[in-house]
Amino acid sequence: MSFPAGPIWLVGCGNMAGAMLRRWLAEGLDPAQVTVITRSGTRAPEGVRSLTALPIDETPAILMLGFKPQQLNDIAPTLAHLNPAILLSILAGVEEQTLAAQIPAGAVVRLMPNLPVAIGQGVTALYTRSPDSAVRDAAEALARPLGLAPWVDDEARFDAVTALAGCGPAFVFRFIDAMAQAGIGLGLAPELAQQLALATVDGAGAMAITADAAPSVLADRVASPGGSTREGLNVLDMNDALKRLMADTLKASERRNREMAQAARG
Ligand SMILES: NC(=O)C1=CN([C@@H]2O[C@H](COP(=O)(O)OP(=O)(O)OC[C@H]3O[C@@H](n4cnc5c(N)ncnc54)[C@H](OP(=O)(O)O)[C@@H]3O)[C@@H](O)[C@H]2O)C=CC1
Numbered sequence: 201m202s203f204p205a206g207p208i209w210l211v212g213c214g215n216m217a218g219a220m221l222r223r224w225l226a227e228g229l230d231p232a233q234v235t236v237i238t239r240s241g242t243r244a245p246e247g248v249r250s251l252t253a254l255p256i257d258e259t260p261a262i263l264m265l266g267f268k269p270q271q272l273n274d275i276a277p278t279l280a281h282l283n284p285a286i287l288l289s290i291l292a293g294v295e296e297q298t299l300a301a302q303i304p305a306g307a308v309v310r311l312m313p314n315l316p317v318a319i320g321q322g323v324t325a326l327y328t329r330s331p332d333s334a335v336r337d338a339a340e341a342l343a344r345p346l347g348l349a350p351w352v353d354d355e356a357r358f359d360a361v362t363a364l365a366g367c368g369p370a371f372v373f374r375f376i377d378a379m380a381q382a383g384i385g386l387g388l389a390p391e392l393a394q395q396l397a398l399a400t401v402d403g404a405g406a407m408a409i410t411a412d413a414a415p416s417v418l419a420d421r422v423a424s425p426g427g428s429t430r431e432g433l434n435v436l437d438m439n440d441a442l443k444r445l446m447a448d449t450l451k452a453s454e455r456r457n458r459e460m461a462q463a464a465r466g
């Protein structure tokens with residue numbers, strides 16, 4: 201699947217949009233197709249046109265929004281005249297209808313990426329109301345080089361998808377850090393504890409992806425009866441401690457996505 205033709209503009213290109221763009225360029229997107237518009241004019245990859253204001257008398261085929269959801273109401277009026285064929289949004293929470301009402305476009309597609317897209321091992325969920333297969337193909341052609349690219353049929357579920365996969369890397373990074381800290385607490389040198397935590401999460405994740413059994417079953421395979429893993433799992437499982445913590449974590453993120461959607465609706 202090749203990249204869509206025509207000019208691609210990114211309004212906002214920070215941690216997330218920047219990671220997507222770097223991956224696209226590494227996978228062969230022509231930098232001459234791309235214009236990045238930010239306030240500072242910094243951080244655009246080499247070969248990409250970087251501007252601090254919209255070009256005059258030009259319009260992109262694809263316009264991607266990469267700024268914060270809280271900025272939509274200020275920035276949208278400046279984009280309303282462009283009328284791109286496809287408007288892509290990575291804004292957490294903000295709904296397709298809110299976007300379509302503020303920025304006219306042939307079609308609106310919501311993307312929810314996560315940071316590992318930088319290495320092609322991310323998740324980029326997609327949602328659109330458009331039945332146009334050319335629109336869906338173009339969005340997929342951009343999402344696929346980033347990693348897993350599932351379509352979500354029900355926009356009401358997009359906040360949950362965002363909480364799990366969009367925010368998820370932060371929760372995993374915290375978990376890795378907590379494992380390392382716990383190792384340090386048992387007397388390991390900090391560098392060794394971090395190496396062990398990172399390699400263990402990396403190996404366990406890679407194994408779980410290709411395994412013939414669910415992660416819950418794999419956990420039991422590590423735990424020999426009467427052994428030390430079971431003692432540790434008993435702590436995580438007591439009163440469903442880890443499950444409850446993760447449920448509360450995702451609920452808080454999902455709720456915040458809904459709040460940002462509400463604020464953008466006005
Ligand atoms: N970080 C993540 O893991 C994820 C983020 N997202 C979404 O991505 C979006 C961006 O988040 P993130 O990358 O973390 O944020 P950053 O703060 O890293 O990036 C924000 C970008 O917006 C630019 N910007 C700010 N104001 C304007 C303006 N008026 N006109 C043009 N550009 C502007 C900033 O550049 P400058 O200051 O130079 O203008 C910067 O490039 C959010 O909507 C978020 O919901 C989605 C999934 C995951």
Ligand SMILES: O=C(O)[C@@H]1CCC=N1
Pocket residue numbers: 292362366367
């Ligand atoms: O924190 C945020 O709002 C964004 C949404 C998903 C990840 N980061």
